[in-house]
Amino acid sequence: MKLLFLGHGSDPVCNYLRQAWSTSRGAIYFLDLDWIDRCCKLDRDSSRTERSWSIEATNWQLKLGDISAVFLRFLGVDRAIRSGIRLATEKAGLEAAANLWMDLLEGLECPIVNRLSVSNSNHSKLFQLLQMKANGFLVPDTLVTNDIGLAKAFSARHSGRVVFKSASGARARAQLLDEHNYERLHLLSDCPTQFQQFIPGSDVRVHVIGNQCFGLQIESAELDYRYAPRDLVLIKTCPLPKTIQDQCRRITHAFGLYLSGIDFRVTSKQEWYGLEVNPAPAFTDYQRQTGQPLAATLLNFLAEFG
Amino acid sequence: MFLIIGRPEDSFCQAIQSHLQAGNHECRIIGELFQVPGSAAVGVSRSEVLAQCKDVKGDWLHGNDLQGVYVRELVYPEASVWTAEDYRYVSQEITGAFLGWTAALPCPVLNRYEPRTWYMRFSSVLAWRMIVRRCGLEVSDRAGEEIAPGGHQLRLYRAAVIGDDLVWDLFPPLDHEKLVSPLRRFMNLNSLSLLEAVFNFEQDHCCLYSIAFELSPWQFSPHARQEITSKLVALLTGGSPTVNRAK
Numbered sequence: 001m002k003l004l005f006l007g008h009g010s011d012p013v014c015n016y017l018r019q020a021w022s023t024s025r026g027a028i029y030f031l032d033l034d035w036i037d038r039c040c041k042l043d044r045d046s047s048r049t050e051r052s053w054s055i056e057a058t059n060w061q062l063k064l065g066d067i068s069a070v071f072l073r074f075l076g077v078d079r080a081i082r083s084g085i086r087l088a089t090e091k092a093g094l095e096a097a098a099n100l101w102m103d104l105l106e107g108l109e110c111p112i113v114n115r116l117s118v119s120n121s122n123h124s125k126l127f128q129l130l131q132m133k134a135n136g137f138l139v140p141d142t143l144v145t146n147d148i149g150l151a152k153a154f155s156a157r158h159s160g161r162v163v164f165k166s167a168s169g170a171r172a173r174a175q176l177l178d179e180h181n182y183e184r185l186h187l188l189s190d191c192p193t194q195f196q197q198f199i200p201g202s203d204v205r206v207h208v209i210g211n212q213c214f215g216l217q218i219e220s221a222e223l224d225y226r227y228a229p230r231d232l233v234l235i236k237t238c239p240l241p242k243t244i245q246d247q248c249r250r251i252t253h254a255f256g257l258y259l260s261g262i263d264f265r266v267t268s269k270q271e272w273y274g275l276e277v278n279p280a281p282a283f284t285d286y287q288r289q290t291g292q293p294l295a296a297t298l299l300n301f302l303a304e305f306g
Numbered sequence: 307m308f309l310i311i312g313r314p315e316d317s318f319c320q321a322i323q324s325h326l327q328a329g330n331h332e333c334r335i336i337g338e339l340f341q342v343p344g345s346a347a348v349g350v351s352r353s354e355v356l357a358q359c360k361d362v363k364g365d366w367l368h369g370n371d372l373q374g375v376y377v378r379e380l381v382y383p384e385a386s387v388w389t390a391e392d393y394r395y396v397s398q399e400i401t402g403a404f405l406g407w408t409a410a411l412p413c414p415v416l417n418r419y420e421p422r423t424w425y426m427r428f429s430s431v432l433a434w435r436m437i438v439r440r441c442g443l444e445v446s447d448r449a450g451e452e453i454a455p456g457g458h459q460l461r462l463y464r465a466a467v468i469g470d471d472l473v474w475d476l477f478p479p480l481d482h483e484k485l486v487s488p489l490r491r492f493m494n495l496n497s498l499s500l501l502e503a504v505f506n507f508e509q510d511h512c513c514l515y516s517i518a519f520e521l522s523p524w525q526f527s528p529h530a531r532q533e534i535t536s537k538l539v540a541l542l543t544g545g546s547p548t549v550n551r552a553k
Contacts, residue, residue, distance in 0.1 A: 048447060050435075103433035106426070117433075120421040123398065126348055126406025127421055130355065138352075144403045145347035146340045147360070154349075168402030170395050190383070191396045192340040192403040256422075 001306030034080040037097035069305035118256035119279035137274035161198040199265035312378030357410035442488035446513035461507040
């Protein structure tokens, strides 16, 4: 089993998985995306056959044809700059190298968890929502617009109980359209935003790994639990109805993903509203708090490709 | 009503608009989608999905009233009025909204990009090699190489694929008929209606050298450019089964 592992040395999820793989399964072929312009090179000159092209890193070499599977967790080249690992002046070189490697990986025949191309659905929450609706998910009433009048009408239709959030994959806090934010709607004309009917209930995250589903319920006083103090967020295992498991598997496969983190709001009447599909879920915190074997399941899944 | 998403000053947008109008079709070009002075929206409820946009006159155009949309270019706001961070955010939001908007339109859209194709439209053919091979095409050994002036001479052939039709620039390569089915398979797999492909003649057959989803008519001869324009209009208006309809 030759697993090519691409991730950021600065990413705790990546490091956790690398460590777990090395401990339980031995050698790992790791490329650090924070240093992808310097840590390796591709030798395609010594052979015209792609299977014989080889990746040469500091202490290993691997032919493309020998790769059993790839684990890819690419969080963008900005990550290395923002975290101070690399200088801003190095961004262009890092970006060019990352693009080359992403193109190379994309064209590989072996399984990739997850391919960058299919992970791109994350860049349009509206596209995701439409696909979820088409795949049988219940979704909240949603409006994506830069029109102030339409946004106000949408808010009125839902009695002012409206959440707004990013329409793309950009990380931004989901907030209630309260009085203060309502006054700021004049800013909307410059930037489209996603408005959604507020769904009272709990947040549920479903991780899909291959065909296995793991449910987690998240209780927090904050609307967007990602921004709440960690000690005020309660995470516990949540049983999943079979229909929800089926839907989650279906949408994951429809997007061409092997691994996903699907977010729901679930009402007291057990109405499951699908919100979005995350193609690169950071699950180590959830695993620590619930004991769910997410990493082990993922590593077993990757090993099956051997 | 037909809509072109692109710059009103773009001569290709103007040519498509003129062709449509000559056929008595109403057509508007919209530059600013999801940004001032324009507006756009997608509403999703239990019963319906509605995409709409405002044209330059301030009228709302509803998706159900549109007969077809040609996506020439998604125009972004002027970068200089934003900080770099805000500009990046705004651009991401406009793109995210746009991809959902075209997905929500019930009429034919050329091309109705999915996020996976939109974000790979500038990727080299290296990234597409697995799918390209599965479709029955060979990838050129020279793909992705930068050709230095005075370097190796390549025999390149450029084609615009418009639905089922191919328009070759100047003249096609010898075995061009063998390329038609694989190209169609590639377009179907990627939900594309328009494509531009460049082939390199190597070892007695054609290999794919580069691929693009946005047409570059200025790279074609005037005759081919005219043919591209009329075939694109025919595809948009003809309701051809190859046109990418809403799923």
